Amino acid sequence: MLYTEAKQYLLDKFREAGLKSNPYTTRKSLEKSLESHVGAVLFERETYVRDGSKKLFQDEQGAQRKRRKVFQRSLTFTVIIGGYSDDQTEALLESFVAALEPGIYVNGNFVPITIDGADWVDRDDSILKAQVAVQIGVTFSGGIYRDTGFAPLSQVEIVDIENEKGEFADGQQNKQAGGSA
Numbered sequence: 001m002l003y004t005e006a007k008q009y010l011l012d013k014f015r016e017a018g019l020k021s022n023p024y025t026t027r028k029s030l031e032k033s034l035e036s037h038v039g040a041v042l043f044e045r046e047t048y049v050r051d052g053s054k055k056l057f058q059d060e061q062g063a064q065r066k067r068r069k070v071f072q073r074s075l076t077f078t079v080i081i082g083g084y085s086d087d088q089t090e091a092l093l094e095s096f097v098a099a100l101e102p103g104i105y106v107n108g109n110f111v112p113i114t115i116d117g118a119d120w121v122d123r124d125d126s127i128l129k130a131q132v133a134v135q136i137g138v139t140f141s142g143g144i145y146r147d148t149g150f151a152p153l154s155q156v157e158i159v160d161i162e163n164e165k166g167e168f169a170d171g172q173q174n175k176q177a178g179g180s181a
Helices: 002-017 027-032 086-099
Strands: 038-050 054-058 064-083 103-106 109-122 132-148
Touching (some): 002 038, 002 064, 002 086, 002 132, 027 038
Antiparallel strands (some): 038 064, 054 064, 064 132, 103 109
8 A cells, every 4th residue: 555655645746736738657648748847746666674562552353463563665766757847847846846745644644754865957967858856765664563452361370479579369478589578
């Protein structure tokens, strides 16, 4: 779900920022474009790194659960904005970046969004028909999760309870804790 939701999020933010045409989603269609005012959201890469972090949470029924992050999953998209002038392109870029939130929720998990930087190119260095273009990397850092419950306590046998002073619940002193009973 992360890929689908991240891509749709960027496309929606493009429209919100004021792009007049539909953004391209493939390099092939972008290269064939004859537009000067252009936008694109292109998938760049996806990485996985094993992770073992855990978080405790309550499910909808109120039961205590444990969520283990099995893998850190990062998706990077290249967002391209092309325009007639530096000012117009920069204004659309600023509007797009300002529309990005710190992150999104995917399946109840918060996914932070970061911008990896910007590369500016002019007409001579670009495959686009635009006079000037900028491309930025936008990374969504999510994960692959596994939810588990806790072992039922009915199967645990309590032998003794010891307090901080080394005394058992029945008032006897713990000889191993240095008591003299």
